[in-house]
Amino acid sequence: MVSSLKKKECQLCDTLIICKKCILKRPFLKCLFHANNVYFPLRIHWICYAILKKRSQMESSRIRIDSVNLSSILSNDEFKSIPIKKFLKGNLAYDNKSLVLYVFKSGKAKAIIYENDEEFILYYLIKDNIIIPEESCVIEFVEESEVYLIDAEKFSHFFRNEKFSTAVISSLKQRAVMERRIIKNLVFKSCKNKLASFLLEVAAAQNNNDIENNPCITLNLSVKELSAFIGSKRQTTSTIFNEFLKKKILEKQDSTRYIIKNLPKLKECTIVSS
Secondary structure, eight states: OGGGSOOOBOSSSSOBOBOTTTOOBOOOSSOTTTTTTOOOOTTSOHHHHHHHHHHHTOOOBTTBOOOOOGGGTSOHHHHHTSOEEEEOTTOEEOOOSSOEEEEEEEEEEEEEEEETTEEEEEEEEOTTOEEOOBTTBEEEEEEEEEEEEEETTTTGGGGGSHHHHHHHHHHHHHHHHHHHHHHHHHHHOOHHHHHHHHHHHHHHHHTTTOOSSOOEEEOOOOHHHHHHHHTOOHHHHHHHHHHHHHTTSEEEOSSSEEEESOHHHHHHTTSOOO
C-alpha cells in the first residue's frame, strides 16, 4: 500500500514526509528536522504536527513577535562560537554603545520604555527573537533567560551569509513596522480604539489571520501589563475591557482565554471619531 502512494519529499532535503502512525505519506512542506527540529511522539499523526506547526508560524504580534532559528542558518562551528549570557529574573539590559544583536536562546523578557515613572511595553521577547539594545529602550527579563550576544564587528563574517543577513534585516524591518504602528495608535487613537486594535492584532496572530468565526484569544496579561501595552491608564483600560465583556463583544472562557463574539462591533471600536 505504501509503495503505491505518491512520493512527497521535504522542500529542503530528500526526506520523505510520512505519518508515523498510519504510514501514509502526507503533503507537508518540511520534514521534521527542517521544521525547527521539533520532536513529537510517534502516536501523533503528521496532520496534527502540521496544525501545530502552522500555529507556530503565525503572524507576529506584540505578545509574540517573529523569530529566527540560528541553528538552521549557521554552521555548527559558527553557532558554537557565539557567546551566551545568562540573565536572572528582574535583570535589565541597556545600550552599551556597541552594536550587539541579542538573540534569545531561552527565557522571556519585555522591551520597554520608561517615562515619568510610567512603563510602556513595546513587545515581549522569547526564544529566537532578535533585538538590538538602544538608549531609549530597556530590556527587562521576566524570567531566567539565556541570550546569544552577536557583536556585529566581531562576527561581521556572519553577514556574508545571505540567509543570516536576510533573517536579521527581515526581523528588524518587521519590528520597525510594528513600532510605527504603535506610534500611530498612541498619537491618533483613544483608549477604546487602542484596546480594540490590540485585541484584533492578537486575534489575527493567534488564529493565522482567520478571525471571522468567533476566534479565541489568549491574554496572559494583568490589567497593568495590558494598559502598559496600549499606553493608557490602568483604570481606563480596565473599565473599557469590562465594557467589552458586558456588551458581549468578548466572552470570557477562563482566566486567560476569551472569545470574540461580536467581531463587527470590535472592529467598529477601532475607528477614530472625527
